[in-house]
Amino acid sequence: MPLERRPDRKIGIKDVSREAGVALSTVSHVLNGTAPISQEVRVRVLEAARKLGYLAKRQRKGAIASLSTLYLAVPPGNLPHNDINLVSWTLLTALSRECERRGIRIVAHSGAPQLNATEILAGARAAEAEAIAVVFDDNPKLLKGLAGSDIAVVLLNGEDPTMSIDTVAPANRYGARLATEWLLANGHRRILHLTWRGRSTIMRRLDGFHDAYLQRDLSTDLGEVLCAKGYEPEHAREALRAFVAERGGLDGFTAVFCAADNLAIGALTELQALGFRIPADIAVVGFDGVAPGDLTQPSLTTVRVPLDALAAATIQALEQRLSGAGRDQPAARIELGCRLIERESGGSSIVG
Amino acid sequence: MPLERRPDRKIGIKDVSREAGVALSTVSHVLNGTAPISQEVRVRVLEAARKLGYLAKRQRKGAIASLSTLYLAVPPGNLPHNDINLVSWTLLTALSRECERRGIRIVAHSGAPQLNATEILAGARAAEAEAIAVVFDDNPKLLKGLAGSDIAVVLLNGEDPTMSIDTVAPANRYGARLATEWLLANGHRRILHLTWRGRSTIMRRLDGFHDAYLQRDLSTDLGEVLCAKGYEPEHAREALRAFVAERGGLDGFTAVFCAADNLAIGALTELQALGFRIPADIAVVGFDGVAPGDLTQPSLTTVRVPLDALAAATIQALEQRLSGAGRDQPAARIELGCRLIERESGGSSIVG
């Protein structure tokens, strides 16, 4: 059995003082700013406190009080039978883990198929929850109905244009820009953005696609947008089949950037079925990064959404609202950065 | 002298227990989740703790350790001789106040007119600062240069498309959408968006202008964008003078939504000089909300940016990075909601 540092083996300032090689009182002074301590010692102490997890523990303690039960409202039909729902499912798993870690009980909402503010609030009250997380839904009526209540509410993975409730989401626009910029940097000029008429968060990926062209002073006409009829792989296949048939080939496009891995999976299948080599003839890049890399042949280059960090940020946002420091504060929208995962389907990078 | 509650008169759980009318031990159990307490009592205790500022104090204590000196890098030329720079100035004032409140020392960067990562990092090290706030600048080279360092960095009021450093900014897109939506709800259909080729954050206001039309399924062609040559009131006057001359009048437009109060001030002056009544002939709405309402005649309806909250969020973002809980976490972009301040120039609202 490996000698892992147990998560909370009562680490105190005594441990920190030993680790930093300073007196107990010095640690206290550094942590509270109660005496002038040289920068050199300060840094050493803080480094030790951070390393031992003492700073994190202390910070956690400040927040832990207010949230004991979280009421979770998810639109029905988010079971993992395709990639999009795999995203949902994985995000919910991350949220559960985070709650477990912090000793927060989760109660799931069950009501009418269409989420409804009154029902959700009633359910949350019945469950004696201090906070509500609404996931994957941005029905304005729903959000407006929730905003007025005394229970803290956060929207996860959605968009509230009225900015009446706090929101946590991946940085869709910047992530899409990142992927497109990477393709442009690797010499691609004609990139096809395969998307669908989804929720507004998906539209932000389209914005980012255009941003990348604009930033290089390239005409956005070089890139084209292809709208599939939905987000299933089959929709991607259909759209690309029609595209290739109509244009009599790839029409000069050398890359497809898909607004979701789910579409990318369909794109890989269809393009290969049509006889194109990936990435030699055409590169394919996805968005989400939830499915394992070896799920596809070739493996999928994609933009990974930081699910664990999203879950943590969700709880943190709620706890801050509940702590009272944040009442009467304007609603916050928190977007977390996404990373490009370079695998095979995007081709190898010529940039540093 | 009013009997104000002094900010930190040693409020402890004893005070909370008295306020909530429960035992000392019960308060402790509620705050730490160490015993099952009825929801009713929990709520009463937390409410008391929040009211007395104990929750906030406890949370503050968790964060306070790591940041003692903040290094502030502002591009030169942000003195308040016009509204845009009044925004800068007021935001910096809010940041100073927030730092003072928390006992954080601010050291201002002074270097070459063009901010430069190497210089800023050297300056921050010399000042023994744990964190750097870059304000109003989104030169990608600068941000990239700062991202790699061991010092915590936050960008205030800017945009980092690479998402390599944390950013705090107003929700420009949603704020602009809010104002435009308000005008549309009040019956305006042809709205002129007066802007200039500014930083990307200003372009987000343009995005929001379009969003409002799209959301109502109105053609974005109903709205038009008029680009002034800069953000001074005089630029607004010039642009509107040319517009009216060219179109032989207001050309059916009934509202001007300006991307900054500074432009709105020029718009009010020019439109009135041309003989139009505000808001009867044409409504004018601004963006920023920093200048006093009675600065203009008529007073300016505008979107107010939450400066104090931005300052607080900036410090909080830095402290979280420094606490170690947030290392290796993806960069966060935090946008705070803006509110519409209804005064005279926008006309009176017919919506609830």
Add this chain to the structure above:
DNA sequence: CTGAAAGCGCTTACAG
């Protein structure tokens, strides 16, 4: 900045 010491505030275990 150290180190021993006093003190304070919070936690915890327990009988009621």
Add this chain to the structure above:
DNA sequence: CTGAAAGCGCTTACAG
């Protein structure tokens, strides 16, 4: 859930 009590961890004041 209360209330008295023991204990623990951190803070604080001070001589060196």
